[in-house]
Amino acid sequence: MMRLSDIRCGQLEAVRFSWFQLPHAGTGLMLVIFFIGCSKSVPKADLKPPTVTVVSAMEEEITDYDELVGRTEASETVEVRSRVSGYIKEIHFKDGDRVQKDQLLFNIEPDLYQAIHQQSLSRIDLGTARRDLAQSKLNRSKTLINANAISREEFEESEASLKEAEAQIVAARADAERTALDLKYTQIRAEIDGRIDRALITPGNMVTGGIGNGTLLTRIVRNDPIYAYVDVDERSILRYLRRANSSSSDADKSTKSLRERQIPCSMQLADEKDFPHEGVLDFVENRVNAATGSIQIRGVFRNENQFLTGGLFVRIRIPVSEPYKAVLVPEQSIGVDQGAKFVYVVGDDNIPIRREIVPGPQRGNLRVIKSGINAGESVIYRGVQRVRPGKPVDVEKGAFPSSPSNPAAMSGMDQNATDTNRDVTTATPKSKQ
Numbered sequence: 001m002m003r004l005s006d007i008r009c010g011q012l013e014a015v016r017f018s019w020f021q022l023p024h025a026g027t028g029l030m031l032v033i034f035f036i037g038c039s040k041s042v043p044k045a046d047l048k049p050p051t052v053t054v055v056s057a058m059e060e061e062i063t064d065y066d067e068l069v070g071r072t073e074a075s076e077t078v079e080v081r082s083r084v085s086g087y088i089k090e091i092h093f094k095d096g097d098r099v100q101k102d103q104l105l106f107n108i109e110p111d112l113y114q115a116i117h118q119q120s121l122s123r124i125d126l127g128t129a130r131r132d133l134a135q136s137k138l139n140r141s142k143t144l145i146n147a148n149a150i151s152r153e154e155f156e157e158s159e160a161s162l163k164e165a166e167a168q169i170v171a172a173r174a175d176a177e178r179t180a181l182d183l184k185y186t187q188i189r190a191e192i193d194g195r196i197d198r199a200l201i202t203p204g205n206m207v208t209g210g211i212g213n214g215t216l217l218t219r220i221v222r223n224d225p226i227y228a229y230v231d232v233d234e235r236s237i238l239r240y241l242r243r244a245n246s247s248s249s250d251a252d253k254s255t256k257s258l259r260e261r262q263i264p265c266s267m268q269l270a271d272e273k274d275f276p277h278e279g280v281l282d283f284v285e286n287r288v289n290a291a292t293g294s295i296q297i298r299g300v301f302r303n304e305n306q307f308l309t310g311g312l313f314v315r316i317r318i319p320v321s322e323p324y325k326a327v328l329v330p331e332q333s334i335g336v337d338q339g340a341k342f343v344y345v346v347g348d349d350n351i352p353i354r355r356e357i358v359p360g361p362q363r364g365n366l367r368v369i370k371s372g373i374n375a376g377e378s379v380i381y382r383g384v385q386r387v388r389p390g391k392p393v394d395v396e397k398g399a400f401p402s403s404p405s406n407p408a409a410m411s412g413m414d415q416n417a418t419d420t421n422r423d424v425t426t427a428t429p430k431s432k433q
Helices: 027-038 111-146 152-184 234-246 409-411
Strands: 052-054 059-079 087-092 102-106 188-190 194-196 216-233 263-269 278-285 294-301 313-318 324-330 335-337 340-346 352-356 358-363 368-369 378-383 394-397 423-428
Touching: 052 340, 059 194, 102 216, 111 152, 216 234, 216 313, 234 294, 263 294, 278 423, 324 378
Parallel strands: 052 394, 358 423
Antiparallel strands: 052 378, 059 216, 059 313, 059 324, 059 423, 087 102, 102 188, 194 216, 216 294, 263 278, 263 313, 278 294, 324 368, 335 340, 340 352, 340 378, 358 368
């Protein structure tokens, strides 16, 4: 009987199998054995270790910050309204100009107010003439009363006439001052230095005057300095104040306002990667909003070039710690396994070891590591998904993705992060150390 091992693969031979030659086995089982025996042997593949890129964990002096979302607001805003009614005669500025305090902006036709003022002045002259006449009558009455030529009643009437004339002069002068103000208000001037809005009404149109309900003509804003308002939870504001108190004497802790404490802050615009605008916190509301549990604070920033304007979306960064040494690794090197975070550390034997870590605040595209690895250890940065614990890898040295001492390192910051993720860090610039 021909054995299955004698059949060579590739040869087509008619092999007969008898039911008596199959020792209690089915035909299907024999066919499987036949084809297994005919299969060609496949050479074992030469598997190479995966290639990974590593970087050395960096130690850098950093500071923890809170990042808050807010908006800018002009330090001064004036709504220019008409105080008297009339027709606009002239406009003395161009839309968007920078104006100085007391600069003439609008002219309202003054003719009517000039005439009313002249009437008021004439009443003063009339009152003066009446007073002089009453004084003359009183002087004669004094002579006659001494000679008993007039009654006491006539003498008292002369005195009353003089007092009445003097009172009319006072009233006429007050009325003249009022009409002089109305005449003055026909020339509308800037109340502050700043940038003016467009004219909301053109010459020839009627405006209505009044206290509080006068026609709005334009607006002026002062943007130097400029304010940035943000809402902060009460825990954060307490942390800022306690940190400021730690550097103050006991006598100053309860008396100093937030402005006097000079807590630094920095600001980032929507199109900026860093926080180049330096300022200080100068105001905090006097009570916490019970509905939201937050309190509003304000940062003040210089704006000498008038680049910043009100209503801009900004991020405010406030330091919450003193500078300290910290280990940083690329965010990309951190893996997550059922909530636990880890990195792979490679030693001299090129065998990756999984390390559980306690991550700290994010700093751009880097992450502070509170515990788990030490500075200088090689951490897998690229190729993490190809790593098998205990299996060797081919190691390539890579460059650190960004330098903590370089402000451009903040380019990795997620601009869509919300203000609830506030703990961030940054390296202390070398120039300030």
